[in-house]
Amino acid sequence: MAERLVPVISLKDFESRKEEITEQLVEAAENAGFLTLVDHGISVHEIEAQFAISKAFFGLSLETKGKTPHSKKTNNGWEYMAQLRPSTGMYDQKESLWLQRNSEWPSDDDIPKFRETTENFMTKCASISDQVLSCFAKALGFPEDYFKIANDPLQPDCLTQLRLIHYPASENAAGSWRAGSHTDIGCLTLLFQRDGEDGLEICPGRESHSTFAIGETFTPLPAKTGPIVVNIGDMLMAWSDDRLKSNFHRVRAKDIGKSPDRYSIAYFNQSRKGFVLQGPKKKYPPMTVDDYFKQAVARNFG
Template sequence: MGAEKTKYLDRTIPTISLANFESRIDEITSELVSAAENVGFFSVIDHGITPEEIDEIFAQSARFFSLPDDTKAKVPFSSANNAGWEKNAQVRPSTGAADRKESYQMQFGRNMEGKWLDDSALPGFKESALKFMWKAQGVSEKLMTCFARGLGFEDDYFIKAHDVKRPESQTVARLLHYFETPRENANGEIFHRAGAHTDWDLVTLLFQKEGQSGLEICPGREASTNFAHGDTWTKVAPCQDAIICNIGDLLMSWSDDRFKSTFHRVKAPSEPDDFYGERYSIAFFNQPCRDAKIQGPLKKYPMVTGEEFTRNAMRRNFEALEKKRLEKEKLEKEMEEARKLVEREGIRGASVESGGKVVAEVGA
């Protein structure tokens, strides 16, 4: 059976200027709240990070990923700290398969102990990376101020809960390198650059390189199917001057579900016009301090700490992965039984169903 063809719809992704932030804060707040309530995705321009600064961090990212795997493996990913390098390791519940990429997670404080490469291996990298991370933090704090206002909190409410100068900080900057995907695919292998998912954080800032497309979103969290399978997607073209931002599960919970955390993915290229080459991006995840107290203004959900929220998100992800694994094992067992039936009875074919749909034909 062939893969279901993706349905697409052109949707407008709000573009919001942060120019003259102090004098326009009420206007900007209104625009951000509208985007958070209705789409969950938006782009910001006039954000204060220059194209040269963005080019520099992408150049540093390419330097890091061009190192031999043995060198990068000296700073292995640690789930306890959410920092370090990993390759072909992240499995999404939406696909049950590892994303075809490598990544390097960086933080500001003590979680990076032992996770920076020695300067002799990559001269200037740490200094350049931290400089960019502080720039991204500055943009994030402007967004946090507006979202706090929109929810009736004090202006610095979210900034204090995401204070990257504190040892309890969990904010992450993630360098991403997606591998080239072969155009010729004779055996029908399915590739996943990044399966459909939502982010766990407050708000994510995504930096992309022009010409390296692939990001797709499925707005309207409450209207989505499980991981947006079969739903209608919208392609988001990279633009050097804009930072693509999305609401995370944390802000959805903190807003009592007023703001929408939206499914998104990096599509596996399959159409002639898709981008098959290496793809680089940088995601800045605003994660709460471990001891931050999280509860919306309407108190829809019980209060939890930042550490508890992250742990609960990881648990849900693990449970979804386990469900996916069991479904896969069940399907494989049914297919094997169907093959045996075909061989024993000498019939032309048998169908294997899952979820009320025929997912495989055996011996046809």
């Protein structure tokens, strides 16, 4: 099972255990590309509260959700079955709300305390990301705050986003792709799941390298409320001269029977547009994050 392949890493007593935690994070990032964080500072109550906010939004009418429309220019806002995956040739069977601090937000009149609750959640995600990325920066030979500065979500040119996701319940869709096989474009993803809402499958390990992992072995990673599933993105893989591994993952309907609603929350550390991306060994030519991101989007979504 996938959980055996994904190391569980505790962030408890982070400052006093930083060297030990760094070793564990690097080992997981080099060999699996995935890890699970516990003792990370966001309580189950806070996670459940954010999921409740998310579920309330997706429960609104299409017209009300459409008041926060998706923008192709900023990639923020509500979208419904809008991502065409080259790996499947089909649209992902989900709806999502992309958010940044300076984006349009759903009205508190429609969902009380939506913005306050969600911004507080984003702040905690940023803090956890800073801890993990500081360990990677040190291991790669960068200044310890290098990735923290590069991924500062308070800066106007930062591409970091929170994505609330809903996969509607599906009948007669056994084995179909709710989200096709892909890697994440950015640096580091924090993924929150809910008990009993399985579907995530991962392809860990350095050996998975074929196009969209076609023919590779995917294994389920059971959904649990509390732990954070973390994966390396393409950008951080390039930034590390391929030392840290970005790996494929997907969301799949059950093989037998009805697949229930699935909700997940992803925090994508995607860096600041003007930052120059190049690893310490200069394996790849220097490129701004903005240019890298545009090329990656064109490559992954045409």
